[in-house]
Amino acid sequence: MFGRRTTFGTNQQSFAEFKETMRPTPDADGVTRVFPKELWDDPKIGNFLREVGFAPDDARNILPTxxxxxxxxxxxxxxxxxxxxxxxxxxxxxxxxxxxxxxxxxxxxxxxxxxxxxxxxxxxxxxxxxxxxxxxxxxxxxxxxxxxxxxxxxxxxxxxxxxxxxxxxxxxxxxxxxxxxxxxxxxxxxxxxxxxxxxxxxxxxxxxxxxxxxxxxxxxxxxxxx
Known part of the structure; x- marks a missing residue:
């Protein structure tokens, strides 16, 4: 299971690459999030995160400084x-x-x-x-x-x-x-x-x-x- 390649729309992206997008650096508003704000704009990932109960500014999605x-x-x-x-x-x-x-x-x-x-x-x-x-x-x-x-x-x-x-x-x-x-x-x-x-x-x-x-x-x- 681990190491399997998955799909964002038509793009192939491994989980290692996905973790790289979840980098521990601040978003444009200066807040560091587990799932960066840009991911919420992706139709597939953003919808999935909402379906499982996440929101960009949930306390559990905000990384401590x-x-x-x-x-x-x-x-x-x-x-x-x-x-x-x-x-x-x-x-x-x-x-x-x-x-x-x-x-x-x-x-x-x-x-x-x-x-x-x-x-x-x-x-x-x-x-x-x-x-x-x-x-x-x-x-x-x-x-x-x-x-x-x-x-x-x-x-x-x-x-x-x-x-x-x-x-x-x-x-x-x-x-x-x-x-x-x-x-x-x-x-x-x-x-x-x-x-x-x-x-x-x-x-x-x-x-x-x-x-x-x-x-x-x-x-x-x-x-x-x-």
Whole structure:
């Protein structure tokens, strides 16, 4: 199915070429859209998009700007700082002392790469949110008093595993997007509802996988630090 050539009127156009028309650059009005405004003028594509419930200025068709993402990350980082302060207050009240710091399961090296763009732009995930964070001891006293694993800094083995998984998730998303794109260009692919269901399932899988990793990371840190 993937790689099949489809037809716009009398012109042959592959999905790769179709994706090129869905470039992440602003339209003439300065707004960057998933489906650029020019596509809505195409009798076949425009009609299809309307039939499946899209409109040029739907919120889901408007891509966030770099400034939008900067604000999103800043707000998420602020929430993380607040959660860290609250965690340390609560643990200090309980144990007399605590200096814990966040550990990101999918770490900053992944978020700062092309794979990070997939996670935040297509999966709507932010690494500072609770699903991706462990609170670990910043010093020996916290480790002993609060019985927390010590923060190891970056762990190349974890980064390597998570990078491989993110690449696999991205490949699955690209396959679903391509199947939907084939439908959008007049071929036999999948519906918008099926694409969105696959996208939602992938997002849940990513969050669940990170949740599955957390106790295993803690267990291994405690083992090597004991």
């Amino acid at each position: 770099a400034q939008d993402y900067i604000a999103l990350f800043a707000a998420a980082k602020k929430r993380l700082d607040e959660r860290t302060e609250a965690f340390n207050r609560d643990m200090t009240a309980r144990h007399g002392y605590c200096r814990a710091v966040p550990f990101l399961v999918i770490d900053h090296t992944i978020w700062d790469s092309e794979h990070g763009a997939f996670l935040y732009a297509q999966m709507n995930l932010v690494g500072y949110d609770d699903w991706n964070v462990l609170m670990l001891a910043a010093d020996v006293r916290t480790k002993e008093v609060c019985e927390l694993a010590g923060h190891p800094g970056t762990v190349p083995a974890i980064t390597e595993v998570m990078t491989r998984r993110v690449i696999e998730w991205k490949q699955r998303h690209d396959a679903a997007l391509e199947a939907f794109g084939i439908t959008a260009t007049g071929g036999r692919g999948i519906t918008r509802e099926q694409y969105e269901a696959e996208q939602d399932a992938l997002r849940r899988e990513i969050v669940d996988n990170v949740g599955w990793m957390k106790p295993r990371i803690i267990s291994e840190l405690l083992r090597v630090q004991s």
